[in-house]
Amino acid sequence: MKVSFLGKLSMVAASALVCASVSAADITGAGATFPYPIYAKWAEAYKAKTGISLNYQAIGSGGGIKQIKAKTVDFGASDEPLKAEDLKASGLVQFPAILGGVVPVVNLEGIKAGQLKMSGDVLADIYLGKITKWNDSKITAMNPGISLPASSITVVHRADGSGTSFLWTDYLSKVSPEFKQKVGAGKAVKWPTGVGGKGNEGVAANVQRIKGAIGYVEYAYAKKNNIAYTQLKAKNGKFVVPDDTSFKQAAAGAPWNTTPGFGVILTNQSGWPITGVSFILMQKVQADPAKGAEVLKFFDWSFRNGGQMASDLDYVALPTAVVRMVEKSWKTELKGENGQAVWK
Numbered sequence: 001m002k003v004s005f006l007g008k009l010s011m012v013a014a015s016a017l018v019c020a021s022v023s024a025a026d027i028t029g030a031g032a033t034f035p036y037p038i039y040a041k042w043a044e045a046y047k048a049k050t051g052i053s054l055n056y057q058a059i060g061s062g063g064g065i066k067q068i069k070a071k072t073v074d075f076g077a078s079d080e081p082l083k084a085e086d087l088k089a090s091g092l093v094q095f096p097a098i099l100g101g102v103v104p105v106v107n108l109e110g111i112k113a114g115q116l117k118m119s120g121d122v123l124a125d126i127y128l129g130k131i132t133k134w135n136d137s138k139i140t141a142m143n144p145g146i147s148l149p150a151s152s153i154t155v156v157h158r159a160d161g162s163g164t165s166f167l168w169t170d171y172l173s174k175v176s177p178e179f180k181q182k183v184g185a186g187k188a189v190k191w192p193t194g195v196g197g198k199g200n201e202g203v204a205a206n207v208q209r210i211k212g213a214i215g216y217v218e219y220a221y222a223k224k225n226n227i228a229y230t231q232l233k234a235k236n237g238k239f240v241v242p243d244d245t246s247f248k249q250a251a252a253g254a255p256w257n258t259t260p261g262f263g264v265i266l267t268n269q270s271g272w273p274i275t276g277v278s279f280i281l282m283q284k285v286q287a288d289p290a291k292g293a294e295v296l297k298f299f300d301w302s303f304r305n306g307g308q309m310a311s312d313l314d315y316v317a318l319p320t321a322v323v324r325m326v327e328k329s330w331k332t333e334l335k336g337e338n339g340q341a342v343w344k
Contacts, residue, residue: 030057031064031077033199034218035278042302062161076281079163081263094261099316102274103229117142119233120175129193156215159196161188167276171267247316250275289336
């Protein structure tokens with residue numbers, strides 16, 4: 001069958017509209033490196049199921065907050081929850097997406113994952129520059145039977161604004177009054193000592209490269225890169241290892257429904273002491289409600305179908321009761337410019 005020039009032109013135009021429609025449905029996000037492995041896994045599975053892509057830039061929590069405030073992405077991600085007044089001032093909505101843990105990691109010859117024991121006060125003294133040798137009596141006392149070298153400790157920390165750093169410094173501030181006074185808790189702090197790495201990837205790479213190094217990364221990065229993580233002394237005085245059980249224990253009983261923006265902080269709880277929640281930030285008033293709905297569809301699908309993927313990567317999926325609270329909040333808090341609900 002012959003097709004006229006105008007018919008061909010119409011087909012091209014229709015094809016362009018289809019492409020534009022597909023590309024318009026793709027979603028963008030930026031922020032925390034802590035949840036990047038699971039977001040990437042969810043995105044891969046979601047695209048295979050729906051054809052819709054997620055372009056997520058793991059640039060650190062600070063960068064994600066800046067980008068969502070500037071409205072250059074569909075959502076931001078931060079491991080430090082924004083306070084109610086900050087959310088209100090910036091016109092943002094916040095909800096949790098995934099749970100995980102931050103772990104101390106070391107590069108010591110002969111030391112395997114989960115073998116070395118650490119406590120929060122000792123970690124604080126290391127990061128304050130007060131403990132500088134691996135055979136310091138405070139370290140050896142916790143590790144009888146392990147031969148630790150007299151070599152220097154190289155401290156590795158984040159060089160960028162980071163929710164992982166917030167969790168780490170928040171924990172150290174809770175267990176060490178001196179650390180709280182001299183450094184404090186925050187995404188970006190003035191470190192007394194050490195070398196910086198950008199992202200969890202940068203910290204992991206520096207620890208792997210430098211003999212005698214100590215750093216902190218999200219648990220999935222430690223596992224993925226085969227870096228030795230330590231045990232950690234919990235609030236009850238017992239040493240625990242990072243795993244699904246200890247992360248869930250830290251999250252149990254958190255006041256999700258009474259905390260504005262679900263902004264719970266799970267450091268220094270029972271279970272793993274540096275358990276964290278990664279949060280999603282969206283504009284409260286959506287200029288493009290359809291695009292906002294696509295973001296929510298992605299997370300709804302991930303909440304319902306991504307639990308095993310999260311577990312496989314050593315994250316912990318949100319409890320079902322929390323998912324229900326989150327999705328209920330979508331209906332009331334996210335609106336289009338004309339007041340229409342984004343999530344129905």
